[in-house]
Amino acid sequence: MAQHNSTMRDWMAVAALAVGAFIVVTTELAPIGMLSGIADNFSQTPGRTGLVVTAYAWIGAVAALVAVLAVSGLQRRPLMVGLMLILALSNAVAAASSTFNMLLMARLFGALAHGAFWTMVGTLGAQLVSTRQVGRATAIIFGGVSAASVIGVPLVNLISNHGGWRVGFTCLAILSLITALALAVLLPRISGSEPLNRSVFKAVLSKTQLRRLYAIAAMAIVAHFAAFTFVEMLLSSRLHVSASSIAICLFAFGAAGIVGNFLCGALIDRHPKYLLGMALLSMSLCLIVIGSGIAGGTAVATILVFAWGMGIAMVFVSIQTAVIRVAGNAALPASAIYVAIFNGAIGTGALVGAGILDGWGIGLLCTGAAALSLISLAVVPRLQVTSAGGSTPGTASSVREAESTLERQA
Structure with a gap:
């Protein structure tokens, strides 16, 4: 079309x-x-x-x-x-x-x-x-x-x-x-x-590039929610943020997500792979610094949380866009699997975070989340995701041509 x-x-x-x-x-x-x-x-x-x-x-x-x-x-x-x-x-x-x-x-x-x-x-x-x-x-x-x-x-x-x-x-x-x-x-x-039918899921999972994207998504989202579920405790115990200032940091996190979305929107169509890598690196470094406890105070915490929030927002958009491009005419079932992984990882991350927190403490929680995020980053160089102008199968144009017909009414 x-x-x-x-x-x-x-x-x-x-x-x-x-x-x-x-x-x-x-x-x-x-x-x-x-x-x-x-x-x-x-x-x-x-x-x-x-x-x-x-x-x-x-x-x-x-x-x-x-x-x-x-x-x-x-x-x-x-x-x-x-x-x-x-x-x-x-x-x-x-x-x-x-x-x-x-x-x-x-x-x-x-x-x-x-x-x-x-x-x-x-x-x-x-x-x-x-x-x-x-x-x-x-x-x-x-x-x-x-x-x-x-x-x-x-x-x-x-x-x-x-x-x-x-x-x-x-x-x-x-x-x-x-x-x-x-x-x-x-x-x-x-x-x-x-x-x-159910065979479409098997076809999607047979694609190596999609499996890599799903692995990145699962690890990154579990890592994020394992730490973010207990963000108030991280801010107070590791960065020494007062209770009255935690709200400022949380607002900064959310605002960073909006900034990250718009920044991603401007760059993702030209540099999808590099943007995902930089977003994962940003999130990982912030978790490492927070977990180490080497710096503290509201100002430092706000900067770290802002970078973390911007990074994870860009991860979400980058992976969703990459799934659509790589999946081609299987974009719908491929997106469904991503959504299932996303929602499942939210609950899994919270459970994993609670287990680490109860067994080993808040410091290891952040370090473990950062390590999992870095492992997901290591998979990124093996991805093959075209830019918007690419002509290989799996671009958004093939999604439109092979998956559905757009009919417009005046």
């Missing part, structure tokens, strides 16, 4: 998908700041209450794989609108829950939409814009993730602290509904892919 020129409506559709990503991630992580209120309301232990977050991540991982087989043939516009409506319903039921089990089931129902959304959104962004702008579109969509950390999660938690956790879920339900309406208006008509 001939490459089309990106229009203003295309970019507005990309922006709407970024808002969708913002809502999806905010929905996933916002309960972290509501756990004590939920636990008190339903007389649950903190560990059991934590299931509203950890179980959500694992169900989202499974849903990403199932979505490829179950809904890949559907038209993209009604599919994405439907997923946001499911998320709206999930948040509304969570807000109205009369028992903890009802809340948990509402969350798990929303996790199904979460996994399916992330499976579709990566390749959908590539279908909306011209080949040379795929990386930029991906960066904008993933910018919703960083914005959720900087704005969404703190804002919902602030609302919940003042109005109660039910108000927080109600706000998320309303925002999900508004986003569904925006997608219904802005997304063009995009056909689904050919019906897929």
Whole structure:
């Protein structure tokens, strides 16, 4: 199919998908700041209450794989609108829950939409814009993730602290509904892919370059969340940051994610491999310095956390873009596997981090995370990822030609 020129409506559709990503991630992580209120309301232990977050991540991982087989043939516009409506319903039921089990089931129902959304959104962004702008579109969509950390999660938690956790879920339900309406208006008509079966996963995993990308993703994301789950403890015990200044550092981390996304958007289409390597190196060095405890204070901590946040944001965008380019006509199932790895690594990283922290202490936690990140960096030189102008199989143009047909309505 001939490459089309990106229009203003295309970019507005990309922006709407970024808002969708913002809502999806905010929905996933916002309960972290509501756990004590939920636990008190339903007389649950903190560990059991934590299931509203950890179980959500694992169900989202499974849903990403199932979505490829179950809904890949559907038209993209009604599919994405439907997923946001499911998320709206999930948040509304969570807000109205009369028992903890009802809340948990509402969350798990929303996790199904979460996994399916992330499976579709990566390749959908590539279908909306011209080949040379795929990386930029991906960066904008993933910018919703960083914005959720900087704005969404703190804002919902602030609302919940003042109005109660039910108000927080109600706000998320309303925002999900508004986003569904925006997608219904802005997304063009995009056909689904050919019906897929389980053999597509075997075909994807047979590609050496994709296996390398998945290995990098798994190690980098586990390393990140093993350390970041306990970032408040790292800042206070290793960098001697006061409790009142930790919020500044966390804000810097989220802001760095937005900067990293936009920087990645400007460079990823020309230098995908080198950008991924530099991002992993930045994250690794920051973890090493933090773990060593050789420097401290709010200023130093803010700089280190900013570089860490920018690095991990660029890792996310770089890997998603590389998966689309390398996978070619298998971009959809390849993205689904990446999303499953991503969500699974979140829970795994938290568990691994907790185990190291309890067994060996905070210093080794950071050192271990840095070591795992450096191991993932060692795989990067063996990658073969073309730039946007490359003509080898696996570029974004082959995604568009081989996987789906873009049909536009006036």
